Amino acid sequence: MYRYKKNESSFKKIEIMKLFLIGTGLIGGSMSKDLRNLLGNIQIHGIDKNELSVKRAKNIGVIDIIDNIENLNIADRVILSVPVSESLKILPFILDNLNKDALVWDVGSTKFSLCKSVEKHSNRDQFLATHPIAGNELSGPEASAENLFNGKIQILCEKNKTRPDLLQWAESIFNLMGMKIRYMDPEEHDKKMAIVSHLSHISSFMLGKTVMESEKNNQNILDFAGSGFESTVRLAKSSPEMWSSIFKDNRKNILEILNAYIENLKQFQLKIENENYIDLKSQMIKTNKLKKILDTIKPKN
């Protein structure tokens, strides 16, 4: 079994680290690649309920061994990178079976229900709730990439509930991946994510649906995609499996922000109906401020 020596600044490889990757998709696959590059002496065991996916992950070298969840007791580190509905089912089992110096972290887009589900687990301190803001519309092991996390935000929730030595290891690794760590309360995290991420996905999925229903000629869609449609609809390519799970898990917050969005659209519609173009224009001028926000503020380091 792999152990790291306390108080060492580097991760000296004294034995092979056994990393279990549960869910061999974009985020987990990318994180495994970075861990392999950073730690060198690592053996990656892949677990995925999608047999084709785990085989592809093995074929392209994301994982070394196709394994199953019964062998978790040999793991040093576990990345839980599956839809949150799955994580809710298996995280307690993982914690039941981890050896005492192992750490499991999830990388899901919602945090409240998962943290809640293990709050009383006797091994709660071997779990770290994380959300690397690095996803995109791609999925599957082929989408995984080295350095995906460089410069990205990594949100940690309830860090004080994780054992200090394990937390310290994880933070060092995330720093080495180039991530900027931020701490958030799980409830606040989910509320903010509904606003800034989950709503965008719904807006994009429904835009894609509306356009495909109204324009049956695919060549027209492609020809006109230059007019901004491609960018706006990019997220409609995202994984339905993962996103239905997020919409379920963050239902309350999403319903709230979706309602606000629909109300804004209706008001916009009413302004066009009433030919109130002055109001329409002044509202767009206000929204233009986003340009300033997105173009000028630099992330805090």
Added chain:
Amino acid sequence: MYRYKKNESSFKKIEIMKLFLIGTGLIGGSMSKDLRNLLGNIQIHGIDKNELSVKRAKNIGVIDIIDNIENLNIADRVILSVPVSESLKILPFILDNLNKDALVWDVGSTKFSLCKSVEKHSNRDQFLATHPIAGNELSGPEASAENLFNGKIQILCEKNKTRPDLLQWAESIFNLMGMKIRYMDPEEHDKKMAIVSHLSHISSFMLGKTVMESEKNNQNILDFAGSGFESTVRLAKSSPEMWSSIFKDNRKNILEILNAYIENLKQFQLKIENENYIDLKSQMIKTNKLKKILDTIKPKN
């Protein structure tokens, strides 16, 4: 005055061509740059009701001379690149004052009302209605760029109403710019654009508004922008002046497609409310087909 020789395959510069650019923004500025590169011997006269904009265009060399509309009678070619509400006002005046071998083309995002407005004008055949699908969220002369149109679609409407020699010149120039020419009826054009372009802009503007209303911390918006928000909201940076004009001009088609979009969002909302995640997922799987459309179809040459 510039004249080109008929039946010549190249554009021999026998005299300086006088190009009048009305509206010194992204599209007009970019087209002027390409024309300068392609024709060489050209003098570009800029007209803009925004005095600062036309001065900046002069300073950065997009235009050679700041001029005014009273001098249009010396123009060989005129690009009309202003919001459609402005085009509607001045196109008849332009046609009244053009010399007999001059051509004016507009580059606006809607075509029906403008074509309609000059259908009975005695000089209708000196006008060509065009829509280069090359706009982005940027505006102003500084946003103009060489080769912006390379590989992009150029839609021509009612081409048979333009004098054949002038049409031929324009098509040759657009081809030299690398554009792929398509022909559409103005009514069909506006309907399709409402679906594939104008709706995206409304969706994006309202997404930006909703997010800014709900998340007051700009740093949070920026940090989380990685989660797809930035792409989805890109169009909310677009020019309110131009877009309020488009929404007005294409009101009927936009109301129709906006209604379909709001209905789809409401149905999605209802599915989340009723916890009907199976339907939610299958709907997203259907919409995923967009990925295939956007990734695999190549534009016809």
